[in-house]
Amino acid sequence: MERITITVDGDLLAQFDAYMKRNGYENRSEAFRDLVRGKLEGERIASGDAAFCVGCLSYIYDHHERELARRLTQAQHDHHDLNLSTLHVHLDHDTCLEAMIVQGPTEAVKSFGNGVIAERGVRHGNLHIVPADVKIGRHAHGTGSDIKTPHVHSRPRT
Numbered sequence: 001m002e003r004i005t006i007t008v009d010g011d012l013l014a015q016f017d018a019y020m021k022r023n024g025y026e027n028r029s030e031a032f033r034d035l036v037r038g039k040l041e042g043e044r045i046a047s048g049d050a051a052f053c054v055g056c057l058s059y060i061y062d063h064h065e066r067e068l069a070r071r072l073t074q075a076q077h078d079h080h081d082l083n084l085s086t087l088h089v090h091l092d093h094d095t096c097l098e099a100m101i102v103q104g105p106t107e108a109v110k111s112f113g114n115g116v117i118a119e120r121g122v123r124h125g126n127l128h129i130v131p132a133d134v135k136i137g138r139h140a141h142g143t144g145s146d147i148k149t150p151h152v153h154s155r156p157r158t
Contacts (some may be wrong), residue, residue: 044131045106055129057100057113064094065121072098072119079112095123106131 008016016031025031045053063069076083082104089097100116102109109129117125 041131045129048107049131051106052104052132052134053106053109053129054101054103054132055109055113055127057102057116057125057127058097059117059122059125060091060095060097061119061122062094063096068119068121072116072122075112075116075119076100079108082109082112102127102129103132 016028019025020028020031023031025034043049061068061072076086082102084101084103086098086100089099091097102113106129110127113125113127113129116122117127
């Protein structure tokens with residue numbers, strides 16, 4: 001890790017220190033790294049340089065909306081290659097929240113997420129994606145296993 005020195009005015013430093021306190025950072029270095037990392041990853045996504053991503057698609061909907069639950073389930077099945085897991089929560093008698101962990105080519109994940117959020121009856125939705133490095137390989141998992149099947153490992157950039 002490299003050490004750098006930066007100069008900022010007092011007002012900006014006060015805002016930064018308040019940001020650190022609000023978000024529970026113990027030191028300026030970690031807060032600074034997270035801000036820079038977030039900005040750079042956001043630019044990668046916006047520019048189209050992030051070929052692969054992981055993320056969370058969350059949305060709230062009225063389960064009484066005509067055929068919506070069926071349409072959402074069908075969308076998940078149609079894109080099973082992107083959907084790793086879905087958590088379904090009943091918020092009240094009418095309202096559900098789903099949080100879906102997604103992974104795949106960034107443009108495909110964005111398209112899928114936007115399609116779900118745009119469904120009639122989905123009230124609120126958000127797709128949070130993080131660019132990821134992908135490694136596809138064959139290796140065994142577990143002790144005593146010699147079965148080597150191809151699969152994907154992805155991890156966010158550090």
